[in-house]
Amino acid sequence: MTKSQILFKTATVNDFLLYIVNALPKLLQQVRHTHFTNFKRFVKIMFLLTIITLQKHRSVSRVCLSGTGPPVFKDKTNGEWIARPEMSTVEIKCVACGKPKPTIKWYKNKQYIDPGMKGGHYHIRKWKLSILNLEKMDEGQYTCVLENTQGILNFTFKIEVLQLTIMTKPIGLGPNNQTVQAGSDARFECKVLRNDLQHHTQWLQQYTVNGSYRDDENQPYVNIIQQSMVNLSHPEILTIKNVTKDNAGWYGCLISNPLGRYYQTAWLTVLDEQAEAVDIRSGGTNDKEQIVIYIIGGVASVVVLFLLLLIFICYRRYKRVQSSKYRNVKRVIVMTQNENYHPYKSYDGTQPFVLPTIRIEPGPRRRLSSDLTMMSEYDLPLDKHWEFRREQLSLGEPLGEGAFGKVFKAETVGLNKAPTTAIAVKMLKEDATDRELTDLMQEMEVMKLIGCHENIINFLGCCTQNGPLYVLVELAPHGNMRDYLRSRRPHNSAGYKKQDLEKGSFKPLTEKDLISYALPE
Template sequence: MLPLISLDSVWRFEPVITPNATHLVIPKGGQLQLSCYDNAEASKVQWMREKGRKIEGGLEEDGASIILLTSTQVQHMGRYTCENTQTKEKSSIYIYVKDLENPFVRSMLDGLLVREGEDGTLPCLVTDPAVNHLSLLTCGGSGLPAGLTYSAHPQKGITIKNVSRAFEGCYICAGEMDEKPVKSSPYNLGVRPGIAKQSKKSNILPGSREYQRSAGLHIKSVKMNDSGVYSCIARNEKGVSMATVNLEVCEHGFINLTEGEDKVVEVREGESLTLSVEMTSYPSPTEVYWIYNNQQLKNTSEHVITLHNQQYRYISELRLVRVHGSEGGIYTFSANHTYASVNQSFTVHVICKPVIVSQEGPVDGQVRCVASGYPVPKISWYYCEPPHTRYDPQANINEEFAVVRVSGAEFGRSEVDSRLNVSKGKFHTLECVATTQGEQAYTLFSISERTVPHKLFTPLLSGVMSTSVLLSLFLVVLLYKFMQKPKYEIHWKVIESFDGNNYTYIDPTQLPYDPKWEFPRERLRFGKILGSGAFGKVVAATAYGLCSADTVTTVAVKMLKPSAHSTEKEALMSELKVLSYIGNHINIVNLLGACTVGGPTLMITEYCCYGDLLNFLRRKRDAFFSSKTGDGYYKNLLSQTQTSR
């Protein structure tokens, strides 16, 4: 008799997944679509995640099961398994969700508790398979404990083999991506002692004179009178050993802050600051967050929020990275659960260097100087006898001057306005100095020597005034005639050739603006004014992250004053387009970036550390010499040659 063989047991095929790959890399926020089907008749397939979790919301189309995610996030990363519900055959695919900011998945749990003798896995999964050479490091940078062995897998994490009590501590996962080192968030490894089970009869273990015995105390329903000290006592013929534990029974849950008082903190602009709150809580808090300006802060690269816990003790930290002058204020920590809630506030003052915001004058015998900083800058006036030189520390002006606080911020920069009457002075240069906590900013005023007119009304003065009135009337008439004429407009003219020289003309208004030159204006920190004209000014500034993420570059920023007209705005934009079209050149001040969105147009150029060309040549005039070698003039030789032919 021949044996009967079921065809179903022979012709079994694994489900087919589309796309057909072992893994896929999807960018964060991208679309993910997976399809699974089985060629067997009357078969049905279903999708599952790790640990047999079924995926709800799948689509069914022509016998295939489809997963469609329009915006893939990090929590969607992992292994997706397609199973035939009848044959139990399976196929799987692993999905990486690439996060440019985090090469490792940021786990919500930073603590791992493993029993001694077992294996423990740190869930530091990579978001991009390009991360390689995975390794394990200690948080403090010291070597790994003796005897520690581990295995690393990009889809599973790092598994520590045969954990012992000596392995307790803080660890991080490290790797390389594009030949650059990358690290995960820290993990605290805790080790529980192993349990030795004992039978009813206690026997001495063979080959050893020691043995372990465990005993437990179970209280079914804890009451207030169960509070107290519990002791575990062990005796043998060699003596007695005892261990105690203190049990505290509370009527309800609690949250206690270690330092409950609000704090006042000062930090300099550009530095980083960490705000820390330590507390004990039972049960675990359901919400832990930070608030600033009535808004809950999110964990970003500028506001890094971490939470560490060990049993009932919690530490929450808020790290403010490279604090801006506008980030001062009240930061409030909040935590709560069903039984209690707590708040703790930090008042942060950002110390800002003084900056001369604007200067005017002399107008009507007065000069005006506006400075900003925190604390509020102190403005002092000094006069200097030599032109264009700074003050003598002993030459402080004794005349009264008015100081008005223009605008004030409780936690950041404040502006002060100071005015000085110079109609009675006889000096060449006047200096305004703003001082804040040892930091200074200054600006110079060029004041010509003035002569106080005689008080008597002389005939000569009468004649001068009469002439002035007539001239004023004449100027008014001319101005009226001028206003009646059509205003001039800026037009570009193409110059094809002149004396044999060829010129190339490009109309800047027709040039496109490349958005690659855009630079975030909030990363600029303005300094002193380098130069000023009728409608614009050039200010020294510090640019954060211009060349790369961690670089700090000194630049010059060209901007228009509020009084500028549309013609000046168009001229500045044309200059920006021309510089971006020319590109980098050794003989010009090169363009580094621009801010055209969200405010006035700012043109960022290279900073000329030696000042403007005119003053540089004046300072170096002694280094040059001139000698007459004959009449020198320019000739277009090409044009003369063609004429002679």
């Protein structure tokens, strides 16, 4: 046994009480008279003496009977109550025999402990259960259940996890310096932030001897003016009533326990009563300052109200402009030939060609219009097979213009797997009507049905989403047929104005050329 250990053989509760009565007062007295002058902080670990009372039970050491029988304990060395400190390891055993050989299962607080569970700190091996790195949550009742075909046997252990308490000297906060008027009350507060043992609080007032606050041994001259030994409800607060100039000086708070102390001082400044009179006489100046403050506050309030009103007006205008940008969206419906739309057949069993029908109806939703798109009030159907991305289309110079439509030259990227392709784009004017949109949509749907042919202007695609309607067709490099024929009239054409061929390299057509155009191939 070392100096820091006390060994009790077959300890009882009486041993614990006797130790408390005889040894503890001497130990506390020794600690109280110990000086810790060389340490800024002293920490002591108080060890806990635990007496574990074991319940008497019948002997568990038995000799296994021969033949068939229920489980019986063969060796069980643990008691019913086991106490261990945190982070330690505890092992409990339930060694039993019986025929046939019994199986064992472990339960914690009636919850089954799975022996195959990985990552836990429970380890089961044969008849033994080990718990590693004990924590407070491991406390509880552990039951072993042994079973064979002849019977069941169980035993319950109670495991308690002990915590070590670390105690320190007091830790406080305050007091702070105070400045008060003569005749008023001064109040100091000294808070205890941490104290693990019973502490004692004292308020001290320092005084001077020959102009010095300390003696030759550097100890302060103090008088005890308040302490917690007196029946006080708030010993951490010091109140000085009706202070005078004589009360000015240093005041200290001393908090102590057997492990150390906390001491902090604060200075009390007492102002003369004349200072209050000066403040009263200078009340006119203060009134002027208050008037200036009121004026500034009033002006600031008016400015704030004006700004709020201006913000409100701007917000109303913004909402009005935003609402004007919303239009009713018209939904465009395309009805093409199918079994539902054209169910009848002609006498020879074939369906006649029916033009697609375009119908415009007021849509149920609203959409924000854009100044860049004159067709934003229409909701056009999407045809994924013919839809072309607007980002890959670059509009160029205008090629022509009619009563309701325009044609522009454009270049596309990625059309028919070509890097760039020159095409023509048909579109409506800004003031186009629903009827004109219907005609252009119907023309586009007819071109879809006709398909591609080398002797016609073929349909290439369309742009119907996120902008105006664009119809993409092949580009005729020589313009339309009418202008082409007019620019190439024969020289002997009667009744027509002679064309000026010097401006271009066009070769005039002959009558033979015109007849060849009329003859079918």
